[in-house]
Amino acid sequence: MNISQLEYLLEVARVGNISVASQNLFVSQAGISQAITSLEEELGTKIFKRSRAGAILTEHGKQIVTKAEEVLAKVQELKEFSTLPNTKNQEEIKLALTPGVYPVLLKNLSWYKSKYPDVLIKINEGESMALHEDIKTFKSDIGVIGTYKYSNLNTSDIFFEEIFKTKIKILVSKNSPFASVGKMTPQEFVNQPVVLYNSQTFLNFLKPFKSKFGDVKDLFISNNLDTVKNLIIEEDAVSLFTEVFLKTDPDILKGNLIPITLTNYDQDYISYGIVYSRKKNQSTAFKQLVEFLKEELVVFC
Structure with a gap:
């Protein structure tokens, strides 16, 4: 059990829908679903009844939510007690990921955060071409996307580097x-x-x-x-x-x-890779995050 699981639990309980909670938390639906399933298995009880209509708390789930709220309130108290005034300028990097790669990258992102603790990473999950558009309009800074028969990703404004292919x-x-x-x-x-x-x-x-x-x-x-x-x-x-x-x-x-x-169909590969704007000012932290993503994506090769 960890703090993130409790935070996911409370947000799903609040909005009654895993999809909406994932958008609010900038966490993939699969990541939230897996976290809650793991929590239910650890506690030995069902917290939500899931259906196409959404996620509804069970009677036992309502009691668990109350306890989770108390735990997170204590955690917040501890953070406020221990936090010292921070005068450093915090760099923000907006990262855009497709659902498939999200869990693997998120799991090891703590290594990057330990090296660059003053960098705030905001994660958005979505469909590849929508994320590509976000890069073009500077809504996101770096993306990991997949493309099928899409030839003009690498342009004068947008850089795309293929890391691996899949079917x-x-x-x-x-x-x-x-x-x-x-x-x-x-x-x-x-x-x-x-x-x-x-x-x-x-x-x-x-x-x-x-x-x-x-x-x-x-x-x-x-x-x-x-x-x-x-x-x-x-x-x-x-x-x-x-x-x-x-x-x-x-x-x-x-x-x-x-x-x-x-079977009986000769399909083309889908290319997955890193995408970002050539117009983006690339700090050391930005470049290091790109290299980190490349190394982590090797697991899919």
């Missing part, structure tokens, strides 16, 4: 008949109910399907990652995710969701 997998429920087979053809895919996370990467990937295999029979698109996963698990829908996501999502690691291969 797209189909995601099905553990109860799906395709789970045991481990593969699905494009013809079979377009005849399934398909739910997609609202990402231009996946929409671009589907474009060739229309001319070669016809329209997807039933297509649902959502900005909420938990909604996508719930529809796969509960409604036997199928989805598309990159191999990056498969290494970090708790539902996949627990076997509730099963990645399978798209």
Whole structure:
């Protein structure tokens, strides 16, 4: 149990939705979901009832929230007691991450913070092309994004360095008949109910399907990652995710969701890399954060 878990718990309890809480806290939905699941396992009780409508506290969960509020209040008292006046100018770096890479990078970010304690890092999670636009408009300073057949990322204003390549997998429920087979053809895919996370990467990937295999029979698109996963698990829908996501999502690691291969289709790789504005003033801390991100992304190679 740690302080971050309690903070996530209180925010989800306050807004009643993991997706909204993730936006408010600048933490990925997967990260919050995994933290709460771990807390429930440690305490041996269910804190929330989760559904497509949101997250509702159980009776025991309400008591745990009250205790968590008391603990965090004491933590805040300790911080206020120990904090000395700080006259240093604090540098702020806004970091933009896609959901798949977020958990791995966040886990080791403490090393960077120990080296640059006066740097405030604000993290935003989102879809790759939206994050790319944030870099262009200076809403974010550094991004880690993935691109599919997107050729003009490296421009006179924007720098993009590819770190690794990955492919797209189909995601099905553990109860799906395709789970045991481990593969699905494009013809079979377009005849399934398909739910997609609202990402231009996946929409671009589907474009060739229309001319070669016809329209997807039933297509649902959502900005909420938990909604996508719930529809796969509960409604036997199928989805598309990159191999990056498969290494970090708790539902996949627990076997509730099963990645399978798209056969009889020669797909292009998706490139993941670092992106930032060439116009951004690059401090030593900024450059070191870029190098840190490059080193951490090697785990996906």
